[in-house]
Amino acid sequence: MDTRHMRYFMALAETLHFGRAAERMNMSQPPFSRQIAMIEHTLGVKLFERNSRNVALTPAGKHFMKDCRNVLGRFEEACRDVRLVASGMKGEMRFGFMMHAAHSVVPQLVQLYAEARPDVRLVLDERTPTEIDEMLVAGTLDAAVTFDCGYAPHLQTVLLVRERLRIIMRKEHPFATAEQIGPEELREEKIIAAPAATAPALRSAINSYFSAKGIVPHVVLEPRLQHTIIQLVAKGLGVALIPSSLCTEPGAGLISRALTDAPQLDVVLRAPITTKNPAVSTFMEIGKSIQRTLL
Structure with missing residues (x-):
């Protein structure tokens, strides 16, 4: 029967x-x-x-x-x-993002996608940029927000926002009253920064910012996560150059200041060109729609 x-x-x-x-x-x-x-x-x-x-x-x-x-x-x-x-109207989509992007583009992306595709289960996964790149290649993420690391022919890419770096320090730091700070002033400062193995685009931007003035930054600590960097700065262990989206509320006892000719990083939405998940296309279209309001 x-x-x-x-x-x-x-x-x-x-x-x-x-x-x-x-x-x-x-x-x-x-x-x-x-x-x-x-x-x-x-x-x-x-x-x-x-x-x-x-x-x-x-x-x-x-x-x-x-x-x-x-x-x-x-x-x-x-x-x-x-x-x-x-048709992409139902199912599951695995979405990765850099932790600091939760302070900027991720909430809006998730909200708009949930409204457009309420029957698609969105699985969120906070990762470092390097982990995101590896997982997109392996197919364990369907889409992700990360730093633009350059040409990637295997990925479709939507530019979401251009984010400048700022410096954070304790409020009693001698530079806390300055309006802008350049690499020359930071020559002798202890710098806390994510390692290149974790966030290559971010670390490259920091290194290039100093090397343009012939300076080698004095990096003393290299934690993987931006939130850990902020906590170490709060303990007076150094200063840090971090994305501006993390500087709106840097934390008790901390202050952020603009950098002279601050480095700029592109934050992008990426997905494999060969994705078999039909739920991804709507996510990329939403990324394009918010691009106009963020850039």
């Missing part, structure tokens, strides 16, 4: 009339009657009481009707769902 036989049964169970049930199934009555008889024979159960005038469900038939309605309902739901998944 299959769902086709269940539909034959349901047509008769709901109409209790062979002629009307056969018509519903676009059949003549004799072959329809044979189908009902075959169903009862296959199950070894009498589902209908019938005589020349009436058709009625047996107790077994009533129970079978309830079960068939549930099975057919689930089957129809599965058919609807598979079409929705294929």
Whole structure:
């Protein structure tokens, strides 16, 4: 038996009339009657009481009707769902992002996508830029917000925002009253920065900022995460050049200041060009729509 036989049964169970049930199934009555008889024979159960005038469900038939309605309902739901998944209207999308992007573009992206695709489960994964690059290549992320590390022919890329670096320090630091600070003033400062292995674009921007003036930055600590960097600065262990989105509320006892000719980093939304997940295309379109408001 299959769902086709269940539909034959349901047509008769709901109409209790062979002629009307056969018509519903676009059949003549004799072959329809044979189908009902075959169903009862296959199950070894009498589902209908019938005589020349009436058709009625047996107790077994009533129970079978309830079960068939549930099975057919689930089957129809599965058919609807598979079409929705294929069209990107339902399913799951794995979205990675740099932790500091949670202070800027990520909340808006997630909100707009949840509104546009409420039946797509968005799995959020906070990662370092290097981890994001590796996971996009491996296919363990469907899309991600990260720093633009340059040419990537295997990825589709949407520029979201250009973010400048600022310097953070303790409020009692001698440079805390300056309006702008340049690399020359930071020549002797202890710098806390993420390692190149974790955030290559960010570390390259910091190194280039100093090397343009012939200075080698005195990096004393290299934690992987920006929030850890901020906490170390708060303990007076050095100063740090961090994305401006993290400087709106740097924390108790801290202050941020503008950098002279501050380095600029592009924050992008990326996804594999060869993605098989149809839910990604809408995410990229939303990225393009907010690009106009962020740039």
